[in-house]
Amino acid sequence: AFGLPATTLQGEIAAVIWTTTPWTIPANQALNAHPEFQYALVEITGPAETAGSRKFPPNLRYRWLLLAQDRVQACLAAWGLSGKIAGHCAGLKLQNIRLHHPLSRAHKGYARSGPILTAQYVNLDSGTGIVHSSPAYGIEDFLSCKSAGMADEEILTPVMGDGRYAAGLPLFGDLTIWDANSKIVAALAQAGTLMHSERITHSYMHCWRHKSPVIYRATNQWFAGMDIAPHVGGKSLRALALAGIESTAFYPQWGKARLHAMIANRPDWTLSRQRQWGVPMAFFIHKETGALHPRTAELLEAIAKRVEASGIEVWQSITAEEMLGDEAASYVKNSDTLDVWFDSGTTHETVLRGSHAQESIFPADLYLEGSDQHRGWFHSSLLTSCMINGVPPYKALLTHGFVVDGEGRKMSKSVGNVIAPQKVSDTMGADILRLWVASTDYSGELSISDTILKRVVESYRRIRNTLCFLLGNLSDFEPARDSVPAAELAEIDQYALALAADMQRQTLEDFSRYAFHPAVARLVSFCSEDLGAFYLDILKDRLYTSGRNSRARRSAQTALWQITEMMTRLMSPYLSFTANEAWQSLHQSSGLDPQATIFEEAAHNVIEMPHAADLLAKWSSLRAARAEVLKAIEIQREAGAVGSSLQATVEIRAGQAIGALLKDLGEGLKFVMITSAAHVVIDPQLAADAVSVHVSALSHPKCSRCWHLRPEVGRDPAHPQLCSRCVSNLFGEGERRAIA
Known part of the structure; x- marks a missing residue:
């Protein structure tokens, strides 16, 4: 050399x-x-x-x-x-x-x-x-x-x-x-073969529980061969598993690469363990050759029946003589037990094709567990199913992180940062705990603390308060009797339903990919921004001042009923108690079976608007203009020029495009802006979507019913404190509200 x-x-x-x-x-x-x-x-x-x-x-x-x-x-x-x-x-x-x-x-x-x-x-x-x-x-x-x-x-x-x-x-x-x-x-x-010796300190294998050293020791074991084809032209276990990974959906996506690498690089699976407890590998082994008994399959079936009748311990009392007769002298009873991951990894047979066989749910839609299970349950389930069925036992895998405190530290009794789920449930309610889980991105670690839970409570209150408003304004509404056809709804009601349908579509898409935290964020935003800060704020005038059975009020209630039905069903997977309570309240006057629950319902079919896309685009522009108006009113309020927005009149100078949309609102403009009067002037000098707002205070008397400042208040001697609109709504034909 x-x-x-x-x-x-x-x-x-x-x-x-x-x-x-x-x-x-x-x-x-x-x-x-x-x-x-x-x-x-x-x-x-x-x-x-x-x-x-x-x-x-x-x-x-x-x-x-x-x-x-x-x-x-x-x-x-x-x-x-x-x-x-x-x-x-x-x-x-x-x-x-x-x-x-x-x-x-x-x-x-x-x-x-x-x-x-x-x-x-x-x-x-x-x-x-x-x-x-x-x-x-x-x-x-x-x-x-x-x-x-x-x-x-x-x-x-x-x-x-x-x-x-x-x-x-x-x-x-x-x-x-x-x-x-x-x-x-x-x-x-x-x-004469020792060159040198010394004591050193170094890292060595040890038992994590007892802190005592352990060693590697080669022993005879039972293995599942990863690269052995069962027959000529057949696929190996590794090939089947890798192909199965390609057909599986992963949430989050990085789980695919992780499981693929583990399967691609793993050695043969050691199935046997030398323990006093566990599922026995009920084999009889030839004393000289080490071969399994030729009737092993038949013997296993007979032993399995004994186990079903008398429990797993029966294997300890079974002898080679009673199972093998004259052949017993040549065989020894195997004392090995199965790897526990083989036990958990075969639940697809004991559950999907065992206790739930009548439901025909193999493969399962989803297996979900912590991020450590790529080498655990996900892994062993894939291998055992590929052994038996040739395919994975699941269509999708979902991996979640682990709960940590607000600073990202593991929960530890010694550190004192443990937050007990039962305590949260007992003090705040189970729905708060469920909402925290649903609103947290599970693809990483899930942070929890008192501060975080307070934010969750605020989100919950926003959702619950919205539901209370919706239900409170539907107490006299019977959908079969009072619903207004879609084409006859006020335009803002049509917009609200188009918005609700779009929200539901996006939420169902999120649910289909197990993305819960965006769905929760969307619901909170829908309640606070779309409903609370816009639609419901505008709707109050029509709900409270229009005639009880007027088309204007029933139009609003039609939209509210559809939104409530949609919302409660969408939130039922994570705000289960609140959703069921609200849904039963919504249907209490319709002869609902007391045992009926929302959990038997599918997503609600929100009334479809024929021109939903146009409505969404139009009202998105109008809401942007409205935000400028509200900003201008707030400036005047802070300056003391006006009190509430109903004490103001606004002149909106607008570019050509937005000006045309604002003018189309007609009398509905003041209701959208929540002012007593509003006017639009199209200014060609402005950009197409630009607006300039002038706010001034009105000096007209205030209607004691609708609180609008109107010049005609006091002119009707029979109703000196009411405006003409309220008089009509109370004693006449009532106003028509085509827009808002």
């Missing part, structure tokens, strides 16, 4: 390996070098002149050392040696060179050799650049040896399940691995 003549290499050559787990050295079967690193053959010339008090390696019998070239200086300095590099080569050229076991001189039981293999995980951060490999006690070691062709039965496994070496292991039999560490180091020193 180094291109040196044999006559140059006088003396023995040693590859220097390093490890933080001396207890694995008795099971050493190979060395690992990086295929691309440069390795040096170093001739040892003696102790380093600067070694000082450092102890020269005792019993050192090697003249030549094999090290990673980039680690030569550091290693020689650490060991107190001097030397020179005689040659170097790439790690790949060292492959399959065999070396004696480091304990071969300590006991003949270790008189074996192992090859140098190549592995990408070797690094130059520390050590020698050559890593000792015990395939039974390290994942990387296992994989490198398996890739080199080592058979399972060739892997040495001297460590037993209790952490002790097998009794027959030379020098260290029956010792625990921790007790053996120091004895192994001493044996290496005695054999």
Whole structure:
């Protein structure tokens, strides 16, 4: 490998390996070098002149050392040696060179050799650049040896399940691995193969609960092969699962890449566990060959019936003799249990095709769980269903984050930042808790705090107050008797219904992709901006001053009833109690079955407006102009020029486009602006959609009923405190309201 003549290499050559787990050295079967690193053959010339008090390696019998070239200086300095590099080569050229076991001189039981293999995980951060490999006690070691062709039965496994070496292991039999560490180091020193030892502090595997160290140990297990095709031309489990991921919808979308990467890169699935509890793998295994009994499928069915009758513990009492008869002597009862993820991962069979089989809901519309379940329930459910059905058990996967406090910290009793859901429900109501969940973007962590809950309560109050207003103004409305045909509704009522239908359409689209927080935000905005600050504000005059059975009032109520029906149904998934209460109140006069609930209802079919798009565009422009008018009135109110808006008259100078829309409102203009008088002047000098507003106070007397300031108040001797509009609404034919 180094291109040196044999006559140059006088003396023995040693590859220097390093490890933080001396207890694995008795099971050493190979060395690992990086295929691309440069390795040096170093001739040892003696102790380093600067070694000082450092102890020269005792019993050192090697003249030549094999090290990673980039680690030569550091290693020689650490060991107190001097030397020179005689040659170097790439790690790949060292492959399959065999070396004696480091304990071969300590006991003949270790008189074996192992090859140098190549592995990408070797690094130059520390050590020698050559890593000792015990395939039974390290994942990387296992994989490198398996890739080199080592058979399972060739892997040495001297460590037993209790952490002790097998009794027959030379020098260290029956010792625990921790007790053996120091004895192994001493044996290496005695054999002249110990270059250096020291105590270091480093990260090591440990049990998260008990904080005690744990080890890797290769044992025989049952696996689900990811890349085995069940028959010629068939697809492997990995191929089926990856294809299934492509047909699955993910919410949020990043979940797809995450699950795909896990399936694409995962090893075979270890199905078995060695535990005293769990679902037994009820097999009978041939004592000599390790093969399953040829009637395994039949035996499993018989055992399953026993379990159904007597419970899972019955497996403990079943004997090979009663199940196999004369064959029992050749078989042993398997003691392994199933991975718990196999249990949860097969709910598609026990639920979708078991307890709910009559509903024919396989595959499920949705599986939803926390973001940790891509490697858990989502993962195992996908694999088991692909094993059984060839397809995923779900059409879609939804992943949510975890609840944290207002500062983004995990909930912790020790920190004192835990907010108990039951306490929130008890003090604020279940709907507040549900609204918090629905209004939070679940794709990330879900923050909760008293401050956040106060904001949720404010949103809830806005929604509930809106419902109270709607229901209060529908107390005398019977839809079958009082509804006004769509074409005869006042234009602003038509607009409100077009707005409601558009809101419902967007909300249902949100629901279809499980986007709840935009739906909640839209409902709150609809209640506060579209209804509270605009439509309902304008509507009050018509509801309170028009005749009880007038077309003007019934038109408004028709729109309100449609909006209430639509709103309650849309909010029922998350404001369940409030929605059901409001819906039952809405229908209480219609002979509704007391047991009926809103949860049996689909989305409401809001009356369709033939020219909905035109209405939405027109009134969007009008609302923008109205905002300018309200702003101008507010300026005058703050200046003390007017009190309420009904004490004002406005002159609106407008560009051509918006001016035409405002003029089309006619008498409805003052109702839209909530003023006692309003006028429009089209100004060609202004931009098409621009408005300029002049506000002035009116000096007319005030109608005691509608509060409008009108010049005719006091002229009717029979009704000296009323305006002509109120007189007509009370005692005459009533006003006609085509616009607002």
